Amino acid sequence: MANEVRIIGLDGIPEVRPGDDLTALILKAATDQDLAFQSGDIVVITQKVVSKAEGRIVDLDDVEPGVFAMEIAERWEKDARLVEIVLRESARIVRMDHGVMICETKHGLICANAGVDSSNVEKIGTVTLLPEDPDGSAEQVRQRIEEATGAAPAVIITDTFGRPWREGHVNFAIGVAGMLPIVDYAGQVDPAGYEIKVTQMAVADELAAASELMHGKLSRMPVAVIRGYEYPQGSGTADELLRDPERDLFR
């Protein structure tokens, strides 16, 4: 049908381990369900499998917490080793209260625990860190899919963050390749002839949120393909989604 965007979940991605070839797993899963990649597709991948493939896993037993981490952990009944890793992954603490740490990561992302996550790990007692260069990870998958299939989809890597003021978590884009993450309507006019002033839609975040409808939180469906959406063409990066501190009222 025209006027239609499809979100297709990729079945059968196995548990991903350090050193695994994630793109090969994606290509195999697509082939197994008779999905041929097309240029114009958007491949949306959860951070968790990227981090695992890239070996961004830390065993808490290997972590020696510092004094600050130990103090925080004692006060809020947390694992000091986990707090230590969160601090190491942070460039800045944005808010810290009631045991919640909202951090700015070295990428400039603002999220709880600097993206350090202890859910959906294969071994209890380990945590995953965010990929070091999510844009680069996305670009690598994109290039590998193009080499293998001739189709060059856009690729988005997502993570699940909370939001100020609102309950519940939502997926956001933390890495982007092969598309612009924002559509800019500046200078265009709406049907009444009024020049549109709110001009920018964060479509990479909207695609990330849409993909989560397929991923689910528990299901083993860490990759979705979105088909039928005409994304803005260009070589964008997830940095474009980060607001300039000067223009941010909620630093």
Place this chain on the structure above:
Amino acid sequence: MANEVRIIGLDGIPEVRPGDDLTALILKAATDQDLAFQSGDIVVITQKVVSKAEGRIVDLDDVEPGVFAMEIAERWEKDARLVEIVLRESARIVRMDHGVMICETKHGLICANAGVDSSNVEKIGTVTLLPEDPDGSAEQVRQRIEEATGAAPAVIITDTFGRPWREGHVNFAIGVAGMLPIVDYAGQVDPAGYEIKVTQMAVADELAAASELMHGKLSRMPVAVIRGYEYPQGSGTADELLRDPERDLFR
């Protein structure tokens, strides 16, 4: 295909005017493109057409700005009448700087300009206000579709908000009927046996974001139907998406 969610845009919704029967327009548009509603569908509607149908339109010429509105307007080179309406729609100003007003609406939503919007209006010099009771508006559409077709879809009403820390706008759910807006995974375990602690996904917001991929900002496609997503059953309200002030670090 299994593992697939479809976002279908409804074509041919005309310019909506106060007093129009929005549900009748939706039913006609669906019939015209051979879309038969099914139970399990989610009908996602932009606030703008709901506000217009409900007559939530103000002509700026009818507004007498107060002293505070005039002072703000002069300082930031804004229209004092517009500022006055924003103040009237606000329960609280959350941040105010550089001419930006982040307001808490009477519904408890936190957004720029309390949802007052001068884009996509039929007549320049008018603005739309948010629906007074977006949950009620959603429920009304839901009931009317059920009466007409026998299928009882969930209904979400959306608006486009900015976010702290991130560039670009995204659609959020401001009204919900026929579903729970949040999926709660509390107590469930992930594949490794680790109990999931980040338990709540704001699926109504994810559905809202997904629908925007069809709406676009300029296109006349204010209604989308999402099919194939198993939303959480229940009678929820958009209030459930609002964080308790006690638990909010960014008030």
